[in-house]
Amino acid sequence: MKSKFFQYFTPSIIILIDLISKKLVKSSFQIGESKNILGSFLKFSFVENAGIAFGIFSDIAHTSILKNVVFTIITLSAVAFIIFLIRQGNRPLYRTSLYFILGGALGNILERLFGNIIYYGKFELFYGRVVDFIDIGFGNYRWFFFNIADSFITVGVILLIIYTFFFENKKKLKA
Numbered sequence: 001m002k003s004k005f006f007q008y009f010t011p012s013i014i015i016l017i018d019l020i021s022k023k024l025v026k027s028s029f030q031i032g033e034s035k036n037i038l039g040s041f042l043k044f045s046f047v048e049n050a051g052i053a054f055g056i057f058s059d060i061a062h063t064s065i066l067k068n069v070v071f072t073i074i075t076l077s078a079v080a081f082i083i084f085l086i087r088q089g090n091r092p093l094y095r096t097s098l099y100f101i102l103g104g105a106l107g108n109i110l111e112r113l114f115g116n117i118i119y120y121g122k123f124e125l126f127y128g129r130v131v132d133f134i135d136i137g138f139g140n141y142r143w144f145f146f147n148i149a150d151s152f153i154t155v156g157v158i159l160l161i162i163y164t165f166f167f168e169n170k171k172k173l174k175a
Contacts (some may be wrong), residue, residue, distance in 0.1 A: 014103025018148040022131035045135040066127040075109045100156030107149035
């Protein structure tokens with residue numbers, strides 16, 4: 001029972017935090033506006049990313065139906081695969097890493113698909129972009145903008161790598 005609770009609770013909380021943070025940024029900032037949070041190291045800078053990670057493919061118009069359909073199919077396929085992996089695994093660190101990745105992926109795909117409902121209350125499919133606002137770096141040396149969903153995906157991947165190298169490999173060596 002505990003496992004089922006976390007299976008649904010963890011990704012749901014990630015989605016909720018992600019979408020609320022994006023809505024707050026979108027309603028409080030003008031596009032391109034930036035505010036220092038921890039000096040110039042951490043800023044909140046409002047941009048919309050019509051591409052995938054790190055803005056790849058963002059030069060293709062966000063209204064392109066083909067791009068939106070392809071991104072949706074790829075993401076939903078990845079979500080289905082992650083759910084399959086969650087059902088196969090029984091180690092807490094492994095499952096937690098996948099819950100983080102799942103929550104982040106769903107947060108971004110829900111915004112891409114239903115952002116017009118989330119932000120404007122109008123039913124129009126394919127918003128086609130995500131709000132990115134976390135901006136870290138030193139002076140003019142900045143990392144790519146990202147959001148809460150991206151952060152959880154990254155942490156999930158790091159946890160999965162740790163699990164694979166330090167726990168899965170030990171299991172194989174013992175066998």
